[in-house]
Amino acid sequence: MRAVPHVVIVGGGFGGLWAARALRRAPVRVTLLDRGNHHLFQPLLYQVATAGLSAPNIAAPLRHILRRQRNATVLMGEVAGVDPDAKRLRLADGRTLDYDTLLLASGATHAYFGHDDWAPHAPGLKTLDDALEIRRRILTAFERAEAEDDEAQRAAWLTFAIVGGGPTGVELAGTLAEIARHTLRDEFRRADPRQARVLLLEAGPRVLSSFPEALSAKARAQLERLGVEVRAGVPVAAIDADGVVLGTERIDARTVLWAAGVAASPLARDLGVPLDRAGRVVVDADLRVPGHPDVYVVGDLASVRCDDRPVPGIAPAAKQMGRYVGGAIRTRLRGAEPPPFRYRDFGNLATIGRMAAVVDLHGLKLSGLVAWWFWLAAHVFFLIGFRNRVVVLIDWAQAYWSYQRSARIILGA
Amino acid sequence: MRAVPHVVIVGGGFGGLWAARALRRAPVRVTLLDRGNHHLFQPLLYQVATAGLSAPNIAAPLRHILRRQRNATVLMGEVAGVDPDAKRLRLADGRTLDYDTLLLASGATHAYFGHDDWAPHAPGLKTLDDALEIRRRILTAFERAEAEDDEAQRAAWLTFAIVGGGPTGVELAGTLAEIARHTLRDEFRRADPRQARVLLLEAGPRVLSSFPEALSAKARAQLERLGVEVRAGVPVAAIDADGVVLGTERIDARTVLWAAGVAASPLARDLGVPLDRAGRVVVDADLRVPGHPDVYVVGDLASVRCDDRPVPGIAPAAKQMGRYVGGAIRTRLRGAEPPPFRYRDFGNLATIGRMAAVVDLHGLKLSGLVAWWFWLAAHVFFLIGFRNRVVVLIDWAQAYWSYQRSARIILGA
Numbered sequence: 001m002r003a004v005p006h007v008v009i010v011g012g013g014f015g016g017l018w019a020a021r022a023l024r025r026a027p028v029r030v031t032l033l034d035r036g037n038h039h040l041f042q043p044l045l046y047q048v049a050t051a052g053l054s055a056p057n058i059a060a061p062l063r064h065i066l067r068r069q070r071n072a073t074v075l076m077g078e079v080a081g082v083d084p085d086a087k088r089l090r091l092a093d094g095r096t097l098d099y100d101t102l103l104l105a106s107g108a109t110h111a112y113f114g115h116d117d118w119a120p121h122a123p124g125l126k127t128l129d130d131a132l133e134i135r136r137r138i139l140t141a142f143e144r145a146e147a148e149d150d151e152a153q154r155a156a157w158l159t160f161a162i163v164g165g166g167p168t169g170v171e172l173a174g175t176l177a178e179i180a181r182h183t184l185r186d187e188f189r190r191a192d193p194r195q196a197r198v199l200l201l202e203a204g205p206r207v208l209s210s211f212p213e214a215l216s217a218k219a220r221a222q223l224e225r226l227g228v229e230v231r232a233g234v235p236v237a238a239i240d241a242d243g244v245v246l247g248t249e250r251i252d253a254r255t256v257l258w259a260a261g262v263a264a265s266p267l268a269r270d271l272g273v274p275l276d277r278a279g280r281v282v283v284d285a286d287l288r289v290p291g292h293p294d295v296y297v298v299g300d301l302a303s304v305r306c307d308d309r310p311v312p313g314i315a316p317a318a319k320q321m322g323r324y325v326g327g328a329i330r331t332r333l334r335g336a337e338p339p340p341f342r343y344r345d346f347g348n349l350a351t352i353g354r355m356a357a358v359v360d361l362h363g364l365k366l367s368g369l370v371a372w373w374f375w376l377a378a379h380v381f382f383l384i385g386f387r388n389r390v391v392v393l394i395d396w397a398q399a400y401w402s403y404q405r406s407a408r409i410i411l412g413a
Numbered sequence: 414m415r416a417v418p419h420v421v422i423v424g425g426g427f428g429g430l431w432a433a434r435a436l437r438r439a440p441v442r443v444t445l446l447d448r449g450n451h452h453l454f455q456p457l458l459y460q461v462a463t464a465g466l467s468a469p470n471i472a473a474p475l476r477h478i479l480r481r482q483r484n485a486t487v488l489m490g491e492v493a494g495v496d497p498d499a500k501r502l503r504l505a506d507g508r509t510l511d512y513d514t515l516l517l518a519s520g521a522t523h524a525y526f527g528h529d530d531w532a533p534h535a536p537g538l539k540t541l542d543d544a545l546e547i548r549r550r551i552l553t554a555f556e557r558a559e560a561e562d563d564e565a566q567r568a569a570w571l572t573f574a575i576v577g578g579g580p581t582g583v584e585l586a587g588t589l590a591e592i593a594r595h596t597l598r599d600e601f602r603r604a605d606p607r608q609a610r611v612l613l614l615e616a617g618p619r620v621l622s623s624f625p626e627a628l629s630a631k632a633r634a635q636l637e638r639l640g641v642e643v644r645a646g647v648p649v650a651a652i653d654a655d656g657v658v659l660g661t662e663r664i665d666a667r668t669v670l671w672a673a674g675v676a677a678s679p680l681a682r683d684l685g686v687p688l689d690r691a692g693r694v695v696v697d698a699d700l701r702v703p704g705h706p707d708v709y710v711v712g713d714l715a716s717v718r719c720d721d722r723p724v725p726g727i728a729p730a731a732k733q734m735g736r737y738v739g740g741a742i743r744t745r746l747r748g749a750e751p752p753p754f755r756y757r758d759f760g761n762l763a764t765i766g767r768m769a770a771v772v773d774l775h776g777l778k779l780s781g782l783v784a785w786w787f788w789l790a791a792h793v794f795f796l797i798g799f800r801n802r803v804v805v806l807i808d809w810a811q812a813y814w815s816y817q818r819s820a821r822i823i824l825g826a
Contacts, residue, residue, distance in 0.1 A: 038822050055467060055820075055824060056821070407469035
């Protein structure tokens with residue numbers, strides 16, 4: 001190969017992919033490593049979990065996205081370790097990869113706050129495989145309820161507990177309530193899906209705590225109107241195969257979903273530098289790792305403050321960081337010094353369910369139907385670049401008018 | 414429940430579902446049992462396996478299809494055994510189900526002719542999970558080729574052997590050749606997908622042996638034009654993790670797909686009646702099991718002759734049998750005797766790949782582009798009833814013009 005600097009990017013999410021694209025015309029060769037073969041439009045992952053979209057609707061092969069970028073190579077593989085002194089990555093299959101500049105963009109995974117034994121009973125939602133597992137559990141629960149003769153058992157199959165009142169928990173709870181009340185209404189003969197209980201459990205005082213209090217209250221009201229029982233202010237004490245213990249109250253629920261905690265990808269530990277409480281790398285203002293000028297970190301794996309506030313772990317922030325690092329690498333190759341990273345905060349939005357959402361544009365606050373249309377428009381706009389957006393729109397329009405969901409297929413049973 | 418006869422249908426494929434629908438207005442209660450939750454449009458399953466369509470595109474929940482049929486209950490469950498004397502089914506979870514009339518429509522599964530050790534190395538294509546497994550293997554093979562340094566290993570990853578030259582094998586081979594030559598062309602930097610070898614291995618003298626010889630020859634020519642190596646007349650002697658042995662020749666192929674043999678669902682054995690060589694139940698002219706007047710068998714599980722020719726194991730035949738049994742049950746409830754089953758043979762068609770197909774309408778024989786349009790129109794027409802046909806058409810149109818495939822996502826890695 002040419003003797004140009006080798007930039008290795010770990011992770012093909014928003015941070016890694018936007019960095020690779022920003023290096024399009026840079027005099028470097030780029031290797032983008034990912035465990036999977038696709039970039040995932042994570043903001044719509046809950047729609048795959050709740051059978052509204054199919055997996056390929058929100059994913060595109062990384063090598064297809066980068067096919068025309070001749071300085072980029074995509075490799076599917078798992079990183080087992082980083083040696084920042086030797087400037088070398090070790091892959092899980094034993095291969096090694098030397099880099100001149102490294103960008104870690106491997107994101108976050110769910111964390112169970114030291115209760116790893118809860119994991120099999122309460123799957124989290126980070127990957128397409130997670131989404132299909134959650135879909136399988138939700139759809140199977142209704143099937144089991146229909147087959148069940150015992151009244152208490154049937155009620156337990158029709159009880160869904162979602163742990164964590166952040167955006168993912170709120171999306172899952174709102175959509176699940178819609179499925180139970182509308183989508184499945186006429187389809188069962190013994191169990192009545194409308195009797196399903198959907199509980200949203202939040203240990204803190206309110207749902208969507210990253211939003212202003214007034215919008216949190218509106219979100220809660222909208223959830224309750226959709227039929228969700230919101231329980232805030234009480235932590236989950238235990239999760240097992242039969243349900244959850246909320247404070248001291250046992251709730252029999254055969255389906256428990258985890259939307260409570262994330263932790264940075266364990267790769268960060270290899271760097272031997274300070275991590276924050278969530279395991280994220282505390283980076284400098286130019287997103288480099290202190291003491292390792294050739295290692296950048298972006299996205300959910302980076303802990304960075306801007307204007308005295310932490311940059312949030314959301315897709316627009318990851319994209320901005322990725323694009324910044326691409327530019328910073330180019331600038332340094334020219335011998336200049338890039339300005340520090342600045343996060344442009346465009347606002348915050350969360351969807352709740354059918355015709356319900358909250359939007360905080362710093363000044364302009366929206367909720368309900370208007371917010372939902374805003375949310376829909378923003379997400380369809382950002383899906384641009386994904387070939388399937390027409391298909392996604394049709395699926396959505398159909399779901400909207402018919403209350404039906406096009407992906408109610410149990411896979412991997 | 415009402416004291417009306419209980420008709421239990423095992424299997425929600427074409428045979429079982431069409432029988433359930435035909436009993437819509439009959440004075441019976443119908444229970445439709447299936448292992449999964451969905452009806453599958455099996456003629457397009459190869460498109461899911463080759464990443465052209467997503468799984469939900471060709472499947473619909475059984476209970477959604479039957480939601481308005483108030484005399485029908487859908488149950489998800491696996492049948493472990495049949496006791497025709499007690500008129501009772503035993504389910505895998507221990508429950509039992511009593512019937513007055515039983516319809517077995519549980520279809521066929523792949524068979525390895527006594528070589529069950531070949532199964533892990535050469536998956537077959539019957540269910541959506543099979544299709545996703547095949548998709549995963551195909552896409553992963555190209556990824557592994559790209560990561561491989563050793564030339565021989567890379568060639569083995571780029572060699573695909575399809576065992577069996579019937580319609581499924583022909584579809585898979587043709588589409589795989591298109592993927593390698595067109596879809597992936599610009600996306601790899603080290604491996605060249607155009608160097609991929611796609612072999613179609615048929616033990617008999619010709620591919621598509623259920624078609625007239627002239628059309629078989631045309632199919633072979635079209636396959637070869639697409640880049641498939643057709644090897645007919647030599648049986649596969651062994652399959653292992655490294656490839657296949659064809660006669661005495663070893664072919665290094667890291668991806669082997671099985672499209673060679675099917676065997677009837679093992680349920681048939683419980684009846685204690687004569688089975689044919691493929692394990693199918695030899696039924697009477699009214700599709701009942703000899704000696705068990707309350708048990709009907711349809712679809713791939715039934716061995717039946719009509720006009721001195723065996724009724725083929727294809728979707729239209731299964732639908733006709735299912736509809737016939739629904740009618741026969743109603744007729745008998747009125748105290749009358751139904752006429753024997755008659756198969757209406759509308760012809761035979763098989764697709765080969767992009768713009769290539771063969772059609773045999775008994776008199777009218779088509780091949781190439783015309784046949785392909787005919788095949789497409791017929792399949793889109795029969796997808797009617799599936800909510801996703803617009804989406805399928807868009808995916809197809811896009812794939813046709815761009816050579817792209819919308820579902821190139823590796824799941825369950």
